[in-house]
Amino acid sequence: MAINTLDNVTGALSSLGDVSKTAVTMKSAHTCALCILRFLQIPIGPVYLTQALDTINRALGIESSEPSVNGSTHCPVCLGILDMALVDKVVGQFKEQEYDASSAAVTVELPKSVYVRHHSMQLYLKGTNLTPATGVATDLKDVIRYMVCQVLSKHGVETDADSDMRIEIGFGHEESANEHQFLFDRENSSVKTKTFRKRGVHYTTGDSKTAVISELSKCSDSEFTSLFASPPPAIERPAEIASLVLKRSPIFIGGRYLKLERNISQTPFFVGERRVTELSIADVVGEPIKALVRCDSYNLVGSGREDADVRMLGDGRPFYLECTNPRSTTITPNQIQAIEDQLRAIKSPVQVRLLQMIRPEDTAIIREGEEHKTKHYCALVWFASPLSQDKIAEINAIGKQGVLLQQKTPIRVLHRRAPLTRERRLLGLELVPLEGHFYRLRLESEAGTYIKEFVHGDLGRTAPSLAHMAGVTADIIELDVENVSLDFPPAPADGEHKTIDTC
Known part of the structure; x- marks a missing residue:
């Protein structure tokens, strides 16, 4: 029987022996419905979305927000990461930035304790002789990524691993932040960690996710259960979004600038904290472009540079602006032309010509031209x-x-x-x-x-x-x-x- 639709899942939970037992056993450990589906090896699909949860909970006999013995309502396996509220928070912050992206690549970083707790639940199921424990549970990263991508798709943003738009989600859980340390403290551990203090904050090196997974594979079942609880213990607070990085590949706008007056530097010129020149080419050209593409910052790269007291006449000096993390990339020629026209209208001492979007590879012309121009x-x-x-x-x-x-x-x-x-x-x-x-x-x-x-x-x-x-x-x-x-x-x-x- 294929267990990949909501009807099949709910039917399986009530009719299949070991599947039902696994669900009930995990429910007794106060595991959330989505983690139960993961350990039942249910493939990624609509069953993992919020609208399926009530039906699944009813099939499992789980009441909404049913507390554990210590009063916690948070899943001890995923640490509450599979909470739709966190998904909505990610998408909400993405929408606030108003990127004009039609696709995005989503990456997820989990707390190291998640891998320890996942292993703990596997051993718990293994101890009850439930066959699903011998298979590979659906990956937590894949589930949360799927949930985020499905909500994004409702807003016209499709998933594409090669997209120039990246959404990097990092989850953190301070309460269990050091739970993995026992793996490295074992006598036969092959990993040596180092803890140091910098500016009042303690840091540990060597305890990477890869190292945690490697040590889990080397730790015997009996040794693990003697050092860590199985099933995983309850938590008081759920995981949080520790970092959310929204970044887009830079775009490049090239052209030629003219400097019609002296005492204007190419980029802001400081001696110590004192600004030497009042104006710079980067300021005059970069600020209106920054407003147009709504980027975090920009960097002007010229084909060489003249001194501040030297004018740049004729056809102008070739340059390009690298615009970091732009929200808008669908820029029309008329919008760019408007910047040229505005500088001309106000009789700015800095003028631009041939302003246009260029490809990243076109920037090599500037670098290579240094040797030949x-x-x-x-x-x-x-x-x-x-x-x-x-x-x-x-x-x-x-x-x-x-x-x-x-x-x-x-x-x-x-x-x-x-x-x-x-x-x-x-x-x-x-x-x-x-x-x-x-x-x-x-x-x-x-x-x-x-x-x-x-x-x-x-x-x-x-x-x-x-x-x-x-x-x-x-x-x-x-x-x-x-x-x-x-x-x-x-x-x-x-x-x-x-x-x-x-x-």
């Missing part, structure tokens, strides 16, 4: 004395051929970067006189070139330098990045890249 710069430079036309022509001739630089880590960043010598190449250089001691310098360089140090030489730490070529002291007054030659993200359908040139 080139950058175009425009700088206002000053020389201690005006240069002759011949000297300017000489410098420009060298610039056309390209210049190989040896750059030691600049003094200004030496406190936070390793003292290395880096070889970088200038691919092109043009010096144009303006007025008096001032000149416009345009150049193209490999990524990672320190432009400011190339101009003034950094006390000889960059060689050759523009100052060395000119034969006089030089310094940089203003610097702009005009272009970052990296194809990221995909161009818009019209193929137009609007540029801003204010150098």
Whole structure:
């Protein structure tokens, strides 16, 4: 007879000898109806849902909330974990967050004492010669996962182990938290645990769930029953949800940013607890996107970064935002375009272009591009004395051929970067006189070139330098990045890249 429907189960409980005896025996130990079904090896199905419990209880002769000898109404086997109120609490908190997920993967972590109590009940049934005890009870994790998933499905969320949405439920039961310790205290235990105190809290290492299950398999029946009660003892309080983690795979939004004013850092810039720059690219771009996708946090990753006092013009610098645990992922192009439009409407000093959802694998373009991209710069430079036309022509001739630089880590960043010598190449250089001691310098360089140090030489730490070529002291007054030659993200359908040139 297949015992997998409510009618079959209730019929079996009243008509099958050993099945009925097992149910009655477990009932006498004040086991809940769902744990009785588990030990009867009833497969996962609708019989485990709340609407079946009253019928099953009547078939077992169990009255609602029937207390044990000490007055407890909580199941000593599952510790009250199979309580629909806990399931509703999990789903309720999920709904409160308003994820737009259509699927979810549900994982369950049980108190270690559950495995001890399960074993205790198995031995109790074995001692009464009831045949179901020799089989494998339906797993408690599978039952609670099924219950949660069934309630989720009523809200349009299906179960999918590969879903980007994860619901991680951790149950705890302080009352029985150390019940498993006797397994490791045995003389022949192969597991050595270590207890230590940290910040007033005691921790134990080595007593993992796997270790508990392993020790249970090695512990003889007689030794177990001499060290732990069988059937499992009553509990005063039920288990609780110790942790509920709702997390979703991050989404990525890519684009290019322009910085039209100086003294704006790429990310919030602090020295100690003091914020150095009032604005950052991450703040200006990240906050409206955070509000749109309702994520916990975001991280801006740029294709390199300019100094706070350097403008980013032209097509902008490629970047992406990693949005952690987003509630909304069905973002339309119009919603993203609205962020660009809003920044433009308020004339923000930070503008964004080509903003769009990108795939996780697209972010590799940013990392890989660090080795291959080139950058175009425009700088206002000053020389201690005006240069002759011949000297300017000489410098420009060298610039056309390209210049190989040896750059030691600049003094200004030496406190936070390793003292290395880096070889970088200038691919092109043009010096144009303006007025008096001032000149416009345009150049193209490999990524990672320190432009400011190339101009003034950094006390000889960059060689050759523009100052060395000119034969006089030089310094940089203003610097702009005009272009970052990296194809990221995909161009818009019209193929137009609007540029801003204010150098």
